Amino acid sequence: MPAPAYAPPERYVARTLARAGSSFRFAFRFLPPRRRAAISAFYAFCREVDDAVDDAASTAQAESALAWWREELPRAFAGAPTHPAMQALLPHATDFGIREEQLRAIVEGCAMDIDHARYPDYASLQRYCHLVAGIVGEVAAGIFGQTHPQTTEYAHALGQALQLTNIVRDVGEDARRGRIYLPLDELERFGVATADIVDQRDTPAFAALMRFQAQRAHGWFDRALGLLPDCDRRAQQPGLMMAHLYRALLRAIEREGFPVLHRRTRLHPLHKLWVAGTVLAGGK
Structure with a gap:
């Protein structure tokens, strides 16, 4: 309000x-x-x-x-x-x-x-990610400075990657709010019950499910970075910083074995500063 x-x-x-x-x-x-x-x-x-x-x-x-x-x-x-x-x-x-x-x-x-406390499949989740992150990326790209139409495609792909990373990071926190964003058909495929998530049960099946979700997010990061035209790369540095920061976060979650049911993984401020400096120096 x-x-x-x-x-x-x-x-x-x-x-x-x-x-x-x-x-x-x-x-x-x-x-x-x-x-x-x-x-x-x-x-x-x-x-x-x-x-x-x-x-x-x-x-x-x-x-x-x-x-x-x-x-x-x-x-x-x-x-x-x-x-x-x-x-x-x-x-x-x-x-x-x-x-x-x-x-x-x-x-x-x-x-x-x-x-929508549950999503039956990835197609329905993808629609949600498009609205809350892809459109946000589209607006942000225009603010940062866009000269090439393909940058819009990059922004939408990056929005998918960032939102999927958020979903991986916040599985436990979201479940405590009554929401499970992981597609229900994928829970079934990996043998994970919604009760396992709500009750914070770490199982080998849950770890396999989360590895699958992380790989999907990595795929969207790869797609986004491949779509960004060179002519807009400098202007889009803030978005690139977010891409590299979130991907570093995703990798940290993977290294820690997906402790997402119990706590939120965070990057050290010095790591964030290093990533920002790398992007500013022209790293991709």
């Missing part, structure tokens, strides 16, 4: 970004001021919509919050935003090609968390 009226847009965005994961702060800090302001406002919008569902006390409250956002978007693009995130974002919309339908798609993706 809207932040208090006394919170100026810039202060609201700064507070939201301060709560962001350090991977995002690493990626954004290297941008020129105008692009950094735009991506920070966009992040604040995404965070607000996501929290409208995750922090809701009830399904009714989550539905009410998203209904409000469905009304806010056309109001904002008509020139009368009321939420500080939209007040901060709208001045950048024309410059960076941010469209109402893109933000509406993100809202609809977050709405899937209300009524």
Whole structure:
């Protein structure tokens, strides 16, 4: 729901970004001021919509919050935003090609968390990832600076990779919220019951299932990096930082044997700094 009226847009965005994961702060800090302001406002919008569902006390409250956002978007693009995130974002919309339908798609993706606690197969999960991460990547690529149409394909592939990594990392945490994003037909194929995940039972079958999920994410990382045109590689450095940071996280989870039912794996800040420096120095 809207932040208090006394919170100026810039202060609201700064507070939201301060709560962001350090991977995002690493990626954004290297941008020129105008692009950094735009991506920070966009992040604040995404965070607000996501929290409208995750922090809701009830399904009714989550539905009410998203209904409000469905009304806010056309109001904002008509020139009368009321939420500080939209007040901060709208001045950048024309410059960076941010469209109402893109933000509406993100809202609809977050709405899937209300009524899609399970996904029967990967095709249905892929649709969710497209809305909550692929579209986010598309908007972000435009803000970072896109000159080639194929960069949109790269952004969508990278969004899939990042979201699949999130799903691997957060299996236990999501299950405690009543959500299992792993496709049900794949659980069945590997002999893992939903009760095994809810009850945090590490089994050889669960480890095999997670290796399969990790390999799928790696495939999307490979696809994304192969799609990015050389002419946009420098402009897309923030996204490349996220790609390499998340892939390093995925590899750390693999090395640790997928402890994801019990805890969240994190990268050391010095490792993050090294990755950021490698990307800035021209590493791919």
